[in-house]
Amino acid sequence: MSSNPHPHPEIDPNDPPELLSHSTLPHDVAVPERSMVEESTVTGVTFTPELWMQRRHWALDVLRKEGVRSILDIGCGPGSLLETLVVPPTTIYEPPILSSQASSDEEDDLLQGRDLFIRRLGGLDASPSVITSALKTLTPPTNSTIPRWEPLTTELWLGGIEKYNSKLEGYEAIVLLEVVEHLDPDVLNRFGVVTFGTYRPQLLLVTTPNFDFNAKFPRAEEHDFAKKGFVDPTGRTDRVFRHSDHKLEMTSAEFRGWAEAEAANWGYDVEVSGVGLSSHPSYYPSDDPSQPGQPIYASQTAIFRLATGLPLRSPRSVRTVELPFMPNSGESSHSHKLAGRFIHPANAPGDGKRTSQNEVITTVKECYQNWNIDEVSVDELWGVHEVSGRCAGSKRYLVSVLGGFGDCTAMHGAGDEFEVKKERGRGLRVKWKYFKSG
Template identity: 80%
Template sequence: MASTSDIDTPESPELLAHSSLPKDVSQPEVSMVEESTVTGVTFTPELWMQRRHWALDVIRKEGVRSVLDIGCGPGSLLETLVIPPSTIAEPPIRSDQISSDGQANLNGEQEIFIQRLGGLDVSTSVIASALKTLSPPSASTNNASTIPRWEPLTTELWLGGIEKYNAKLEGFEAIVLLEVVEHLDPDVLNRFGVVTFGTYRPKLMLVTTPNFDFNAKFPRAEEHDFAKKGFVDPTGRTDRVFRHSDHKLEMTSAEFRAWAEAEAANWGYDVEVSGVGVSSQPSYYPSDDPSQPGQPIFASQTAIFRLATGLPLRSPRSVRTVELPFMPGSGQSSHTHKLAGKFVHTISAPGDGKKHPPHEVIQAVRECFERWNIDEVSLDELWGVHEVSGRCAGSKRHLVGSIGGYGDCPSLLGIDTEFEVTSQSAKGLSVKWKGFSPAKEEVKKEKVWGQSIQDIDNTRSAETGGW
């Protein structure tokens, strides 16, 4: 349900009237790079999916707990981040075996554990879709098939521009901008660093933007006369032809790197520049060394900004709203940002929220094996049984520790149990019941046509002496 605790105070931006949102949402414009009939190239998976996968992968590896998606659109990234993880926030179970690279083998991919999730977009046409994405499931859908949520999640959605400071958007560990900066007017882009790096100061900032170098590398660029199908720089600063009608800037690889490194140095960040989107017919930058292959030309450029410990070239300055004595109405109440909704996704998981003793967990596991009449199942299949995961209070490490331990997750009993956790190469972890004995199936009596069941029983009794 929506929370009003943050929208009733005088300092809070106005709550957006949902009745003002457009009823019919038009399909977003597709950039020329992603229109294969124009460029003659395709992307597998699609380019927008590659950008989203890149962002999710970085968020997962960095262990981020709160994310603000600026320029969230209809909610492509949000719809993935809002999905509950399968466990409580805990480290993955690692093998105690050392691989050839000297690292402990990882069993099971680390999940993303988000506690706070926010979206911001300037377009009213996408707010309704994003709002639906961030809203908790309705009571009618909250049934046994719903994915358990072991920890609460707070979500919020805002309508407004990136250049405007919003006190309610502080405190996010990570800020993500997927294909956003190229849509910003020059004056807004100049304010970008002050608001994001200088004021919000997230630990992590993820940015993607089109690579102008890619535009000229289309196999059919000349054949289709891309200059006529593209869009001339509307700012008049260059004679470049862009991919999208709303783009105000498309940087080359060298320009993007220079911009990213300058922003990082200005505000005290380290930056890692790369890209995503190698087409089905890739092109390459020539290598400085003729004996070495060239670097692929990515369709989208990426930058990972990490907050550094060194001093920035510019003093981090704030654009926080300050209420001056002679301006009593200058607080957040007059802010141009509108709050579309703020929600709390409450815990909806089986069990009583407490980790049960190992012997009770073992009992639940044993009942599963007996019911399935099998000697081995994957750990994930076992975890999917609510009687098991509920007794572990959402901790898969507690389950593994209860039934004997594995890798960096030691046995909670300190002794061997009737179960054993093993690694099945690409299949992940499995649980084997060492004491398994197949249950005998009940012998069904065969009816002979023309003979009653009573007669069959009498005949068998005579043959077996009554046994």
């Protein structure tokens, strides 16, 4: 992904804005209420994997494909997505190893399964009850044995999405999973101004419930969903929502209209789809009788990508930086409070320098002899810290030393003793041609 147009803001842990007092946070974290659509006893539908997991997998797949290096999770809750994003990548920042003539499907599979190479990770939530849990997720672990090849900066903020915070600029990607439906109308009206207009991420991901799906429950009439659901608290509609805190549940057409309007306003392209096909799927009828209908997803998704065009609207009104005609309107006026900011240091094995080809091969041979086997996977070799340390975190270097594969060119003289091959369902494997059982 291309570099972000915003300069990376200087992060000075010694000069934070208002620091949140942890003693004021609730000690008992309430269990989040489940949406009605995820209660199979009410709806008669099930999701495999579970709906929340499908949403998370969708977001992770998009983030991997886009290759982002910094991510802000708005409405992060107790840190469900953050706990995945904070896991160190297994290698240094480098492209995946592709076959010489890799198909587009193979490339997609590799990109979906590749690591996320994140340098900066942040979370924001308006609820004090979830901050303690999210803070634990973003705090560096003590005595971790998992290698981290480059430092990671994490930060967590308490505050609303409608407030501008200059410290949150510079993120390449912003993610909002099941958030916009919880926003009051006046807050939702400022959503685009703050996120698209001011923070200007290259990528913004949104998921939100699809109201069309509610009427498709096999037991909707049997259980009288109108009594088990929650009447629109804003009074704008007579709709019955899935969750007691929802302020808005959009139909597919409404969501597409909203997403396309936001994209047009702020100079973005948008791709609308969904996740969450249930055990009893339903479909929108096709305009063409000869074509299949479109699935009715439980959650709607939107991928916003920054386009080259300029925004049609000005975000000036949201900024709180001091302006000549706005005296005393500096950073201190925003209501966000910093719960914590941390540096996860690099702790990878080795000294950060690649050793010679012969030294790597010697270490690899020792693994084969210790395991008394003539063929192992690249991942098994990589799990030996002495091997990955000698390669300075580059799995491509290891493969090139052992003979190369695909777009990973063999080093001079490599391939005499080892053969790297790919097996369906087993990934890259390395055979020592002259192995002798001990």
